[in-house]
Amino acid sequence: MSKKRIVITGLGVIASNGIGKEAFWGALKEGRSGIKPVKRFDTVKFKCKTAGEIDDFRPADFLGSKGLRDLDRSSRLLCSAARLAIDDARLQINDDNTDDIGVCTGTTLSSLWNFAEFDKEAIQDGPLFTNVALFPGTVMNAASSHVSIRFNIQGFNTTVSTGYSSSIDAMKYAIDFMMKGRIRAVLVGGVESLSTVNYAGFYRLGVFAGITGEELSCPFDKRRNGIILGEGAAVAVIEDEEHAQARGASIYAEVKGAGNCYDAFKMGKYEPEARGLKESMKKAIVTSGLSFNDIDYISASANSLYDQDRLETTAIKAVFRKHSYNMPVSSIKSMTGETFSAGGILQIAAAVGSMYNNFIPPTINYEMRDADCDLDYVAKKARTARINNVLINSFGPGGTNASFILSKYH
Numbered sequence: 414m415s416k417k418r419i420v421i422t423g424l425g426v427i428a429s430n431g432i433g434k435e436a437f438w439g440a441l442k443e444g445r446s447g448i449k450p451v452k453r454f455d456t457v458k459f460k461c462k463t464a465g466e467i468d469d470f471r472p473a474d475f476l477g478s479k480g481l482r483d484l485d486r487s488s489r490l491l492c493s494a495a496r497l498a499i500d501d502a503r504l505q506i507n508d509d510n511t512d513d514i515g516v517c518t519g520t521t522l523s524s525l526w527n528f529a530e531f532d533k534e535a536i537q538d539g540p541l542f543t544n545v546a547l548f549p550g551t552v553m554n555a556a557s558s559h560v561s562i563r564f565n566i567q568g569f570n571t572t573v574s575t576g577y578s579s580s581i582d583a584m585k586y587a588i589d590f591m592m593k594g595r596i597r598a599v600l601v602g603g604v605e606s607l608s609t610v611n612y613a614g615f616y617r618l619g620v621f622a623g624i625t626g627e628e629l630s631c632p633f634d635k636r637r638n639g640i641i642l643g644e645g646a647a648v649a650v651i652e653d654e655e656h657a658q659a660r661g662a663s664i665y666a667e668v669k670g671a672g673n674c675y676d677a678f679k680m681g682k683y684e685p686e687a688r689g690l691k692e693s694m695k696k697a698i699v700t701s702g703l704s705f706n707d708i709d710y711i712s713a714s715a716n717s718l719y720d721q722d723r724l725e726t727t728a729i730k731a732v733f734r735k736h737s738y739n740m741p742v743s744s745i746k747s748m749t750g751e752t753f754s755a756g757g758i759l760q761i762a763a764a765v766g767s768m769y770n771n772f773i774p775p776t777i778n779y780e781m782r783d784a785d786c787d788l789d790y791v792a793k794k795a796r797t798a799r800i801n802n803v804l805i806n807s808f809g810p811g812g813t814n815a816s817f818i819l820s821k822y823h
Contacts, residue, residue, distance in 0.1 A: 417591070417592055419588055419591055422650050422651070424497070424647070424650075425496065427497075440748065442766075444775045444795060448641050453608070454609045459613075461623040464642045464643060470490070485524075487556045488523075491560055494604070494648040495564060498600060506565055512567055515598075517570075517601050518556060519584075520553065520572060520574060522605055553574055569596065571583070576754065576813050577756065578809070580603025580761075581805065583603065591652075597653060598650060603646065603756070604645070604754070605643075621640060622637070622639035630716070631747065631778035635786075637718065640717055644755075647759050664822045666768055667820045667822045669701035669819065671697055671700060672694065673816070675812050683721070687731075694732045697804065708802050709802050710740070712745065712764055712803055716744070716746045720810075725808075726787070726788055739789070743790055743791040745760060747777045747778055761805060761819060764805060767803060768820075768821045802818060
């Protein structure tokens with residue numbers, strides 16, 4: 414991307430199948446799913462009953478009890494992941510360096526519950542009787558702002574809201590900021606939380622698994638019939654190499670390349686040739702300085718929707734050609750569900766685990782081959798492998814596409 418090297422020095426993960434990076438990596442290696450019956454709200458009116466819900470999350474364990482009542486669920490998830498990432502990176506934030514540290518968060522639906530509750534009270538009780546505590550959380554940048562406020566980070570604070578690709582786009586934004594020499598370290602995060610509102614929204618769109626078939630997240634499998642919604646948050650601490658080395662930080666991985674492309678096709682629809690995803694992958698590889706043959710593994714955006722998985726397979730084959738049939742491809746969404754804006758950063762956290770612990774996460778629930786999805790999807794069980802370079806894809810209907818390359822640090 415330039416002569417400046419950008420590295421990852423800390424990770425914080427709050428996922429439905431593991432809280433903390435070690436628990437998350439362990440679940441991925443074991444093929445353990447976080448998808449379970451929903452407990453946060455009543456699903457009696459829905460045909461679908463499951464989600465990638467985080468049911469053992471106690472924010473006070475990470476943040477203490479002070480000020481928790483001012484944080485909605487998304488802010489609690491993101492701030493907790495940030496606490497884990499800061500501690501993992503052994504990053505000391507003080508008045509001397511706070512202007513050199515930034516926060517960049519990918520999120521799209523995190524404020525939806527607050528917005529719905531505030532509007533409901535305004536309609537039912539009248540505008541003068543609404544709960545004023547709900548209003549600050551209705552803005553899109555609330556969760557990201559709470560991270561800066563809680564940890565005294567004053568460099569910059571940005572929220573990127575591009576749907577499925579939000580957290581990869583947030584990573585690219587932060588990298589560009591760092592390449593210009595305007596910042597030394599950034600907490601890059603992604604978050605989405607589960608609520609009746611977003612569950613109902615996706616349900617009414619008709620994209621849930623279980624509406625027309627089995628309620629199962631099975632990316633690339635012929636039985637796939639829709640997504641299972643998930644929630645989660647992850648934060649990665651990225652720094653320029655010089656800054657990381659100067660403070661004696663441990664380095665997990667190196668950021669090598671990123672690419673994004675907007676299809677500009679139709680809102681809520683897939684571009685039929687996956688043009689944007691192909692361009693994103695090509696741009697990521699070109700900016701990384703690697704060759705197509707250097708990629709050891711693709712962390713797929715496949716989420717068990719028929720078109721999503723088929724188009725990603727088509728795009729991979731178009732970009733990697735013959736090499737695509739020797740390329741391991743898997744989707745962690747078979748275990749976490751579709752976490753929307755948080756999906757990309759969770760894939761980054763998973764990719765670090767792949768390189769650090771020498772394994773490829775499996776695509777669980779894969780049983781029935783689809784003629785349109787004919788690559789190596791690392792079915793059912795993790796695979797032992799030495800991973801040096803991972804390509805991460807993040808895209809969905811609506812036109813946003815992003816790809817990212819992470820490499821083992823040498």
